[in-house]
Amino acid sequence: MEPRTTADVGGMGHSLKRKEDPRFIRGRGTYVDDVQLPGMLYLDIVRSTHAHAKIVKIDSAKALAVPGVLAVITGADLAKYNLHWMPTLMSDTQMVLPVEKVMYQAQEVAAVLATSRYAAADGAAVVEVEYDPLPVVVDPRKALEPGAPVLRTDKKDKKDNHIWHWEWGEKAATDRAFTEAAVTVKENIYLPRIHVASIETCGCIAHFDKIDGKLTVWMTTQAPHAIRTVFALVAGHVGLTEHKIRIISPDIGGGFGGKVPVYPGYVIAVAASVLTGKPVKWIEDRMENLQADSFARDYHITAELAANKDGKLTALRIKTLADHGYTDAAANPSKFPAGLFHVCTGSYDLKAAHVEVDGVYTNKPPGGIAYRCSFRVTEAVHTIERMVDLMAHQLDIDPAEFRMKNFVKPEQFPYKSALGWEYDSGNYAGALQKAMDTISYAELRKEQAARRARGELMGIGISSFTEIVGAGPSKHFDILGLKMFDSCEIRVHPTGKAIARFGTKSQGQGHETTYAQILAEELGIPARDIQVEEGDTDTAPYGLGTYASRSTPVAGAAAAVAARKVRDKARKIAAHLLEVAEDDLVWEPGKFSVKGAPSQSKTIQDCAFAAYTNHPQGMEAGLEAVSYYDPPNLTYPFGSYICVVDVDAGTGEVKVRRFVAIDDCGNIINPMIVQGQVHGGLTMGLAPALFEEISYDEHGNVQGGSFIDYLVPTAVETPKWETGHTITPSPHHPLGAKGVGESATVGAPAAIANAVVDALWHLGVRHVDIPITPAKVWKLLREHGVRG
Amino acid sequence: MQVQLTINGEKHEADVEPRLLLVHLIRDVLRLTGTHIGCDTTHCGACTVLLEGRAVKSCTLFAVQASGKQLMTVEGLEQDGKLHPLQEGFMAEHGLQCGYCTPGMLMTSVAFLEKHPKPSEDDIRRAISGNLCRCTGYVNIVKAVQHAAAALQGGA
Ligand code: FES
Ligand code: FES
Numbered sequence: 001m002e003p004r005t006t007a008d009v010g011g012m013g014h015s016l017k018r019k020e021d022p023r024f025i026r027g028r029g030t031y032v033d034d035v036q037l038p039g040m041l042y043l044d045i046v047r048s049t050h051a052h053a054k055i056v057k058i059d060s061a062k063a064l065a066v067p068g069v070l071a072v073i074t075g076a077d078l079a080k081y082n083l084h085w086m087p088t089l090m091s092d093t094q095m096v097l098p099v100e101k102v103m104y105q106a107q108e109v110a111a112v113l114a115t116s117r118y119a120a121a122d123g124a125a126v127v128e129v130e131y132d133p134l135p136v137v138v139d140p141r142k143a144l145e146p147g148a149p150v151l152r153t154d155k156k157d158k159k160d161n162h163i164w165h166w167e168w169g170e171k172a173a174t175d176r177a178f179t180e181a182a183v184t185v186k187e188n189i190y191l192p193r194i195h196v197a198s199i200e201t202c203g204c205i206a207h208f209d210k211i212d213g214k215l216t217v218w219m220t221t222q223a224p225h226a227i228r229t230v231f232a233l234v235a236g237h238v239g240l241t242e243h244k245i246r247i248i249s250p251d252i253g254g255g256f257g258g259k260v261p262v263y264p265g266y267v268i269a270v271a272a273s274v275l276t277g278k279p280v281k282w283i284e285d286r287m288e289n290l291q292a293d294s295f296a297r298d299y300h301i302t303a304e305l306a307a308n309k310d311g312k313l314t315a316l317r318i319k320t321l322a323d324h325g326y327t328d329a330a331a332n333p334s335k336f337p338a339g340l341f342h343v344c345t346g347s348y349d350l351k352a353a354h355v356e357v358d359g360v361y362t363n364k365p366p367g368g369i370a371y372r373c374s375f376r377v378t379e380a381v382h383t384i385e386r387m388v389d390l391m392a393h394q395l396d397i398d399p400a401e402f403r404m405k406n407f408v409k410p411e412q413f414p415y416k417s418a419l420g421w422e423y424d425s426g427n428y429a430g431a432l433q434k435a436m437d438t439i440s441y442a443e444l445r446k447e448q449a450a451r452r453a454r455g456e457l458m459g460i461g462i463s464s465f466t467e468i469v470g471a472g473p474s475k476h477f478d479i480l481g482l483k484m485f486d487s488c489e490i491r492v493h494p495t496g497k498a499i500a501r502f503g504t505k506s507q508g509q510g511h512e513t514t515y516a517q518i519l520a521e522e523l524g525i526p527a528r529d530i531q532v533e534e535g536d537t538d539t540a541p542y543g544l545g546t547y548a549s550r551s552t553p554v555a556g557a558a559a560a561v562a563a564r565k566v567r568d569k570a571r572k573i574a575a576h577l578l579e580v581a582e583d584d585l586v587w588e589p590g591k592f593s594v595k596g597a598p599s600q601s602k603t604i605q606d607c608a609f610a611a612y613t614n615h616p617q618g619m620e621a622g623l624e625a626v627s628y629y630d631p632p633n634l635t636y637p638f639g640s641y642i643c644v645v646d647v648d649a650g651t652g653e654v655k656v657r658r659f660v661a662i663d664d665c666g667n668i669i670n671p672m673i674v675q676g677q678v679h680g681g682l683t684m685g686l687a688p689a690l691f692e693e694i695s696y697d698e699h700g701n702v703q704g705g706s707f708i709d710y711l712v713p714t715a716v717e718t719p720k721w722e723t724g725h726t727i728t729p730s731p732h733h734p735l736g737a738k739g740v741g742e743s744a745t746v747g748a749p750a751a752i753a754n755a756v757v758d759a760l761w762h763l764g765v766r767h768v769d770i771p772i773t774p775a776k777v778w779k780l781l782r783e784h785g786v787r788g
Numbered sequence: 789m790q791v792q793l794t795i796n797g798e799k800h801e802a803d804v805e806p807r808l809l810l811v812h813l814i815r816d817v818l819r820l821t822g823t824h825i826g827c828d829t830t831h832c833g834a835c836t837v838l839l840e841g842r843a844v845k846s847c848t849l850f851a852v853q854a855s856g857k858q859l860m861t862v863e864g865l866e867q868d869g870k871l872h873p874l875q876e877g878f879m880a881e882h883g884l885q886c887g888y889c890t891p892g893m894l895m896t897s898v899a900f901l902e903k904h905p906k907p908s909e910d911d912i913r914r915a916i917s918g919n920l921c922r923c924t925g926y927v928n929i930v931k932a933v934q935h936a937a938a939a940l941q942g943g944a
Contacts, residue, residue, distance in 0.1 A: 017879055024887030025875040027822015027862035031888065034821035117812070118805065199826040199834055199888045199922050253824070253888030254922045286827040508886030508923045676882045679925030707831035707920075715913040715926040 001667065001727060004521065005589045010528065011521030012735065015672035019512040019532070020251075029251040032203050035218050037279040040205065041070065043269050044120035045284075046110040046127045047292065048102040051138070051363040051700020052151070053131035055098060058110055062126040068119030070276075072127055073111040073268060075099035081238050083271055085154075087230075088329035089261065089479055090337065092163070093154070094366060096264045096271075101134065103151065103326035104365045105700050106291035108264045113272050113280065136700040137161065140300060140323040140360035151326060151361045163328050163359035168342045169419050174354035177315030181306035185390045190769045191297040191379055193323075193364070193694045194687075195290050196371050197712055198507070200253020202293060203283035204266050206273035213239070215274070216246045219266060222259045222505055223545025224249040226482055228537045230262055231270070233480075238274070249535035255507035256684070257370030260331040260547050261294045291705040294331075295364075295694065296371035298323040299379045305387040311395050313406045315352040316345055316418075318383065322359045323367060330368025331547070332375050333477045333484065339368075339375030342419040343468040346384035347428045347638060348406045353418040363700045372684050372745040374469045374548035381465040385750035386767070389462070393761050398445070399754070400436055403464050404429055414731070421468060423636045424738075425728045427664070432464050432640035434726055435662040439642045452762065457647035459759025463751035464640040469739040470553025474630045479544065485630045486550065487541035488558035490519065490566055492623040494612040496605030498525055500562075502534040503543010504555040509677065509741055511551060514669045515559055518735065522563030523570075524590025524604050541626055549637070549739035552669065553730075558629035560734040565625035570607035573623075576616040577602050635730045635738035639663040641751040647759045649786050652778030654690060654756055656719045661748070663723070666730045666738035675723055678744045682721050685748020687713050689770050760784070791855040795820065796864030804851050811835045813851035814861060822862040822891045826920065833919030836892035837861045843899035845918075862891035865898070873939040874898055874932065883932030885923035892919050897933050907937060 005011030023029050060072035075097035078084040085093050097108055112123035135149045142148060143161040152158045178184060204219040221227050224247040232242035252259065269282040284293070300321040306314045322338060324330065332339045338357040345353050371378065392402035407428040408415050415423040436442075444460050451458045474483035487503040500519055504511065511534060516527040534540055543555060567587070574592035575582045578600055585592040593601035602610075611623040644658040661678055668674050691711035694704040704710040729736030749770055756772050757765060763784040768776060792801045795818065802817050814823050814837065825847060826832035835847040838860040865872040874897050877883065884890040893916060900907070900915040907915070912933045913926070921929060 018882070020887065021879045021884060024884055024890050025862075025871070025878050025894065026866060027820070027891045029822075029887050031821075031824070033815075033825070036816070036819070117816070118807070197922060198886070199832055199920060200824070200886070201826070252886060253826075254886045256922070286829065286832075508888075510885070672882050676885060676924060676928060679927045680885060680923045681925075683925035684922070707827045707829050712831075712920050712922065714917040714920060715930065716917045718913075718926050720909075721925060721927055 005524065009520050009524055009526050009589060011517055011589060012667065012669050014517065014670065016513055016517060016527055016670055018510050019516065020510060031200055031251050031253050032205065032218050032220050033283050035205050037205065037207060040279040040281055041113055041115060041276065042117045042120040043272060043280055043282040044112050044124040045108050045265060045288065046112065046124045046129065047288065048105055048107040048109050050102060050131050050133055051105045051136045052103060052134040054101045054134060056130040056132050059128040062128065063112055063123040066119060066123045066126065068115040069112055069123035070115065071113045072123065073097065073113065073272060078271060083267065086234050086262065086267060088327055090328045090330050090332060092328040094327045094329050096267045104363050105702050106288065106365065111268045136363045138362055138364065138696045138698060138700050140321045140362055143360050143362050151363065161361040163324060163361060164337050165358050166337050167354065167356040169354035170352055171354045173352040174315050174317050177352045178304065178306050178317060181314055182309035183395060184304055184306045185387060185394050186304045187387065187390055187767050189301040189303060189383055189386055191299045191301065191382060193295045193298045193367060194371055194692045195295055195694055195710065196256035196258035197290065197710065198254030198256055198258055201284045201286060201289040202259060202263060204269050205279055205281045206269040207279040208273040208277060210277040214244045214246065215240055215270065216248065217270060218248045218250055220252055220259045221247065221249045222255045222507060222547050224505060224535055224537050225503055225542045226479060226544055227262065229482065247537045249505045252505065252507040256372040257296065257331065257547055258293055259507065260369060261329055263293060287706045290694065290710055291702050292365050294329060294369040295367040296369055297379060298367045301383055303383050303387050305391050307391055311397055311402060311405060313348050313350055316350055318344060318355045320357040322357050323362050323364065324359050325364035325366045326361055327366050328359055328368065329366035331370065333471055333479060335476055336375065340468050341376040341380050343377060343421055343466065344380035344384050345417050345419055346381060347408060347464050347466045348384065348388065349408045349412065350418045355419065364696060370547060372681060372742045374467060374471065374742060377467050378746045381746050382750045385463045385465060386753060389754045389757065390766065399462050400432060400441060403432060403462065422633060423466065424633055424730050424732055426466065426636060426638050427726060427728050428464055428638060431638060431662045431664055431726050434724060435640040435642045435660050438722065438724060439658060439660040441642065444644060457649055457759045459645045459647065459755040461643045461751045461753065461755025461758055462640065463747045463754060465747035466636055466638045467743055467746055468634050468636055469549035470631055470635040471548050471550055472634055473632060482544060484544050485628050486543040486554035486558055487626065487628045488555060488562045489541045489626040490562050490624060492566060492608045494609050496525060496608040497529045499531045499533065500559065501540040502555050503541050504546040504551045505535045506546060509551065510673045514673060517669050518556055518559040519563050521589065522560055523567060549742045552737050552739045553635045553733060554629055554631055556737055557631060557734050558627040561629055562625040562627035565627065566623055569623060570604055572619065573607040573610050573615060574602040577606065577610055632732050635666065635733060637665045637738040637740060637743050639743055639747055641747050643751040643755045645752065645755040645759060647756065647777060649781060652774040652781060654772055654777060656686065656752065658722065659719050660722045661744060662725060663740060663743050664726045664728050665740035665743065666728060666733065667736035669737060674740050677741045678723050679721050681742060681744025682748050683713060683718050684745040686718060686752065689749040689752035689772060691771050693771050789852055791851050793854050793857055793859055795859045796861060806850065806852055808851045809847055810849040810851045810854050811846040814846060820861050820863050824888055824891060826888065831920065833892040833896060834889055836895040836919065838895055838899055841899065843896045862894055865894060872898065873936040876939065877932035877935035881928045881931040881935050883924060883929045889919060889921040893921065893929055901937055901940060905937060905941060
């Protein structure tokens, strides 16, 4: 697509260099821990060594004797203000600090307030907690067995560990399709707990000013406005009201979903600041981050897929156990306890589908947030892409050909899926064909046959995913009742420069650049003349924040709509200045000219100046607009990925030799940034596919709780990604854009897993759960008679 | 204990606890917050600075170990209003997103290019393997280092 604006204006389609970079490459960003206030106190947290235990006693005496320690805060202290429990985003409850018992290892038990970071840590090290261990439940299947210890004893009348049952789709029709099917495949797929591990951990500085009663919190949050409202709702009874709360989300060192929830540390810091009137800083360390912050996935999935004798897919049936840890603190739209998992029919034209999910409590930290993913879309994509591959292999049809045969066809859009979603647009075969051409698919298959004949293990894996992002239409989407719109407010200054503020919050996506480009596209004001701000609730319009790839689909749309309002007013001003009727004006980016007399024109800057100096009588002065955009539908980005792996028969190591990613996110705002998002997303797809997992032993001891054994890929393990795109605009988005930040994380793991199974299929291997570690593959190979 | 050190050409003195980590001296005492902290096990490299020209992880040294020495942090890369070619390279090649790993990546790369002016892609990948980036997927960081290597060669 050719840009409509000049490079100087820098609208959509230009690979504009980022506005955020000059400060970051100089070390001049401002992340939360960079903020230092006079008289600031520090908070450190004492964490549980047990996964499930009664708290017999907390002895603070030694801690209080440490020089610099001012206080040790316990659940009993917070209970006086009824702040020891707080609601989760899914209307469950979560402890801020425990009064009776702990529910997972590394849970917050007490907090130490001190005059320095080191004193706080010293104090935390000597708080003595006496525990009385209780039976631990880590396996959600065991948690549901009769006689399993009931974990949530705080909930009156709770007799088991079952949280909720949720189902979707036509059960009878699906069961019938399975009875009539010529072929069916079934597989158990486990998607383990993983952690986003943004390189900046979480933290905050809470500053309560006792004189004006105002609380300001600098905080690592992806959703500052929603947090403000949550704080007001939770702490209204102790006098914190919403107009006296200011949340500032400064530069954020990566979010990926991990900075959506409210963690106990934030709340304790706020409470400590309110009590002392001093600024209080809490910054978690990496081990706390990996062991206690919310987790992603932990889905135990059983999936079945049915096809007729010609290899046409007919139905999908899924049952899932969702391990939520000790509370359901998932960050989901309220109506959907399993998120958007029911987009699991993926890119395929199925007649029937039925999904069941059961949420379960275990002795683990809260789970259910995203890992760079729109509400469980990765779980959905992984399941359908593994199952389709399994079916293709079972039928001995090439997996690419099999997908082509079963895709939703371009002419079927808008397409109503068997589970009720209305896909906006797509050309799935187009993306797969492009990926096949790029990687020379037919050649690869020949090479694979030759290698296999020599006993080498090479695999080719495909993933043709469909995402669902941009939550969401207010009819169905809210979080704690707050509708999931987003916002943009533009003010054009007299000299034609502008400031625009948004309800979202960038964590590296480059909003300061891309939003300016959207406005440049719509107004013709050069992107460099537009200042973009977000993350300060005192100045930015209300919005639900940045996660689930919603910034471009929702706030990006708000930017376009607000800009068009500005343009409409500018048109009236131009007509007034040129003394013609509005209808006699034609717009090209940056100026209005008179039809048939193009030399008579007024630029947007002329109109802006006139808006303050010479506005028409009867019109209000100024040139501003705001939009709260409620999307009519979600957007459905898609893509096809092809991955080539070599498996070392001796060590079981999987090497990704090539990886081609063709993405379609509709119209592109900044091609450089889109490609960067795909690179990053692919790496966060590779990570759980091959390396990352947080597991627990039978006592609930966390495994993988530091970077020593939670293996975030380095540049050495990461392949050189090959990317490309097709463009299928969204028909309902004002810019035809769809969102791209997460596509690759969602689509990549299945391509890798499919490649590994493809390499081992002839040995009898049918499935392998991620992460596909050398140890797992080595064992599989030995089980299938390969000695290496 | 008294420490004296030169950071980015400026002399600094401070009275510190013997156990104070160098990264906390740099960030909390001297308020040079471009150097970041991303872990507690010496894995992430967000804290990388140059100590006598060598890239070191400042979370894994005590401040007193740097006493009497020359340090350079990301804030020292720009000289007389002119960016270091690596800073230019990271901007030109979109080698950063959230920017949190960037100062560490830059410092590691500065030390690396000084010793290896004509690195291969594999050399670069190995050189930055002590620095984690969660955002970029490394492809553009590698390009940024190549960009700078070419610029430094051209300028030499
Ligand atoms: S902070 Fe991670 S290596 Fe220093
Ligand atoms: S740019 Fe975010 S961690 Fe590297």
